[in-house]
Amino acid sequence: MSSSEIVGDGATERGNPLWWLFRRHGRSRWRQFAVGMTLSALGRFPQQAPAFLIGMAINAILAGTEEFRLPFVPGEWLQAMTQWEQLLLTGGLLVAAYGLETLFDFLARHQMGRFGTYFQHDVRMDVFDTVQRLELGFFDDRDTGDVMSVLNDDVDELNAFVYGTVSRGAAMVSLAVAAFVYMLWLQWQLAVVLLVVPAVLFALSYWFSAHIEPKHEAIRERVGELNGRLNNNVEGVSVIKAFGTERAERERVADASRNHLDAQWDAHRSQAAVDPVMRVVSDTARVLTLVIGGYWVISGQPPLFFTGELAAGTLVSFLMYAGALVTPMQGITDVIDSYQNSKSAATRLREAVENDAVAEREGAHDLADPDGAVSYEGVTFRYPGRDEPTIDDVSFAVDPGETVGVVGPTGAGKSTLLSFLLRFYDPDDGTIRVDDHDVRDLTVESLRESVGYVSQDPFLFDGSVRENVAYAESGRSHETVVEAAKLAGAHEFVADLPEGYDTEVGERGVKLSGGQRQRIAIARAIVRDPAFLIFDEATSHVDNETEVLIQRTLDSLAADRTTFLVAHRLSTVRDADRILVLDDGRLVESGTHDDLLADDGLYADLWRVQVGDVAALPDSFLERVRREEDVA
Numbered sequence: 225m226s227s228s229e230i231v232g233d234g235a236t237e238r239g240n241p242l243w244w245l246f247r248r249h250g251r252s253r254w255r256q257f258a259v260g261m262t263l264s265a266l267g268r269f270p271q272q273a274p275a276f277l278i279g280m281a282i283n284a285i286l287a288g289t290e291e292f293r294l295p296f297v298p299g300e301w302l303q304a305m306t307q308w309e310q311l312l313l314t315g316g317l318l319v320a321a322y323g324l325e326t327l328f329d330f331l332a333r334h335q336m337g338r339f340g341t342y343f344q345h346d347v348r349m350d351v352f353d354t355v356q357r358l359e360l361g362f363f364d365d366r367d368t369g370d371v372m373s374v375l376n377d378d379v380d381e382l383n384a385f386v387y388g389t390v391s392r393g394a395a396m397v398s399l400a401v402a403a404f405v406y407m408l409w410l411q412w413q414l415a416v417v418l419l420v421v422p423a424v425l426f427a428l429s430y431w432f433s434a435h436i437e438p439k440h441e442a443i444r445e446r447v448g449e450l451n452g453r454l455n456n457n458v459e460g461v462s463v464i465k466a467f468g469t470e471r472a473e474r475e476r477v478a479d480a481s482r483n484h485l486d487a488q489w490d491a492h493r494s495q496a497a498v499d500p501v502m503r504v505v506s507d508t509a510r511v512l513t514l515v516i517g518g519y520w521v522i523s524g525q526p527p528l529f530f531t532g533e534l535a536a537g538t539l540v541s542f543l544m545y546a547g548a549l550v551t552p553m554q555g556i557t558d559v560i561d562s563y564q565n566s567k568s569a570a571t572r573l574r575e576a577v578e579n580d581a582v583a584e585r586e587g588a589h590d591l592a593d594p595d596g597a598v599s600y601e602g603v604t605f606r607y608p609g610r611d612e613p614t615i616d617d618v619s620f621a622v623d624p625g626e627t628v629g630v631v632g633p634t635g636a637g638k639s640t641l642l643s644f645l646l647r648f649y650d651p652d653d654g655t656i657r658v659d660d661h662d663v664r665d666l667t668v669e670s671l672r673e674s675v676g677y678v679s680q681d682p683f684l685f686d687g688s689v690r691e692n693v694a695y696a697e698s699g700r701s702h703e704t705v706v707e708a709a710k711l712a713g714a715h716e717f718v719a720d721l722p723e724g725y726d727t728e729v730g731e732r733g734v735k736l737s738g739g740q741r742q743r744i745a746i747a748r749a750i751v752r753d754p755a756f757l758i759f760d761e762a763t764s765h766v767d768n769e770t771e772v773l774i775q776r777t778l779d780s781l782a783a784d785r786t787t788f789l790v791a792h793r794l795s796t797v798r799d800a801d802r803i804l805v806l807d808d809g810r811l812v813e814s815g816t817h818d819d820l821l822a823d824d825g826l827y828a829d830l831w832r833v834q835v836g837d838v839a840a841l842p843d844s845f846l847e848r849v850r851r852e853e854d855v856a
């Protein structure tokens with residue numbers, strides 16, 4: 225999986241993604257941007273003044289070949305000065321020029337810095353908000369590292385874009401413009417001829433830009449792969465150590481890193497090859513200027529098609545301006561390089577923001593005070609890439625307050641069936657209603673707020689026990705948290721922890737046992753007093769005694785709310801008002817524990833397995849278990 229898979233096809237066919245991002249997030253700060261760019265451009269004029277002043281000083285003060293003159297300053301006033309005064313004035317003007325340049329640059333950096341950091345922040349939050357709204361299925365197909373790479377690397381790239389591409393590119397152009405304006409003033413014919421150089425360099429850069437673009441795409445993709453690999457290694461560190469697969473994992477990381485290296489080297493090679501070409505063009509221009517200008521100064525005759533005179537000091541100024549016109553152009557490939565990099569990052573960011581895997585429909589309404597009725601009508605669902613449906617035409621209706629057990633062999637589709645109620649996924653066919661509302665017409669937030677959900681392997685956040693229990697309800701009082709923990713059978717062990725409810729649970733709750741984590745997760749689900757409860761194997765990690773305790777509180781919790789209990793341990797669902805039996809995605813039986821035993825079907829067989837009455841199992845069941853084992 226690579227970060228390119230976060231983006232769809234045709235991203236580049238819809239206009240420049242950087243421009244799109246700029247319009248979306250930069251527009252509100254366009255003044256800051258414009259002021260920054262203007263200051264940066266203005267700063268180039270004082271920066272280029274010294275070359276002019278030095279040329280003039282050589283001609284008028286040192287060589288005495290022409291009169292001392294300055295733009296906008298009366299000639300008589302300058303001529304009335306002694307040579308020494310003229311030299312001092314030149315020195316003063318140089319200091320003023322350096323000072324102005326520094327001031328303009330400082331102010332420009334300040335403005336652009338503010339613009340760049342806010343721009344980056346806005347884009348990051350926009351992408352993050354979208355990622356939060358995406359359907360769970362989006363994440364099934366992507367590595368965490370891949371998503372992180374968009375949120376981190378691509379967003380960081382935007383700041384580099386503002387500094388590296390826009391600021392540097394603009395500085396380059398304005399430097400060339402400023403140099404050109406001074407050159408026009410000194411010797412316009414030579415200035416016009418020298419324009420050929422930036423034109424050639426631009427043409428070369430344009431070609432290079434098209435050439436380097438796919439190479440940058442490749443680099444970004446490989447970064448995503450590498451991040452994914454590294455992420456797997458950090459997250460799966462205990463498995464890697466337990467299985468002693470460090471060496472194999474190192475190989476995998478080395479492969480991913482090598483691929484990244486190859487892509488980077490490929491881009492670097494192209495860059496390294498084009499740089500000398502640019503250099504040769506610009507250096508040749510300088511040498512030609514010296515030779516032609518030198519001939520002109522020495523012979524006093526204008527060469528080729530030129531007319532007029534050229535003094536030695538003017539040639540010195542000219543050579544300095546030729547440098548200012550040409551040298552920055554040598555760095556244009558870096559700017560283009562940075563531009564292409566940013567463009568690939570912006571393409572992925574735009575695709576992430578525009579992702580249509582967002583679950584909520586336009587015009588969805590809130591679910592207010594639900595009674596608790598749930599119905600599934602002809603629900604069918606297939607995970608992407610699977611041939612067989614995971615849920616196959618399932619229909620049932622649950623009255624408010626009912627407790628429903630969901631059982632069936634491993635992989636029968638129990639978790640998937642209930643995930644529709646939280647809109648983790650939407651079925652391909654059929655409808656799920658809460659009270660009389662199609663869940664797709666409800667706002668995802670209000671729907672999920674009404675459901676207390678405990679998953680098979682609950683995730684705890686790095687923080688205290690209290691923070692985890694009150695996770696979605698941070699305003700809850702300590703008493704409410706303790707009450708929920710008591711109901712979940714967690715209070716006793718929490719009270720025994722070194723700092724009670726303030727004990728830190730570690731990342732993912734590593735400092736707690738599996739059963740303790742589950743109990744905290746149960747407390748977290750019930751603290752919000754939801755209308756629906758979904759316990760997906762919520763007590764699978766707790767011992768039998770704790771389960772009995774939780775079971776008892778569950779009975780009181782479930783009494784006035786609709787509750788779904790997914791369980792392998794059938795004792796958990798024995799007292800449910802109704803038990804749904806799933807097999808291979810189909811609803812094969814439904815009824816109370818006694819009804820189902822009387823029916824003597826799949827449930828009755830599963831029950832016999834649990835009570836150890838293996839001898840009573842029919843051959844067909846044993847045959848089926850064997851078949852499943854073979855498949856596994």
Ligand SMILES: Nc1ncnc2c1ncn2[C@@H]1O[C@H](COP(=O)(O)OP(=O)(O)OP(=O)(O)O)[C@@H](O)[C@H]1O
Pocket residue numbers: 364607608610614632633634635636637638639640641680
């Ligand atoms: N995100 C997913 N992408 C693709 N297939 C999936 C995904 N999640 C589950 N499946 C597949 O769907 C089927 C049903 O899975 P599900 O987790 O709903 O079963 P289950 O009855 O809850 O199983 P268990 O009792 O083992 O928890 C399985 O074959 C599983 O491999």
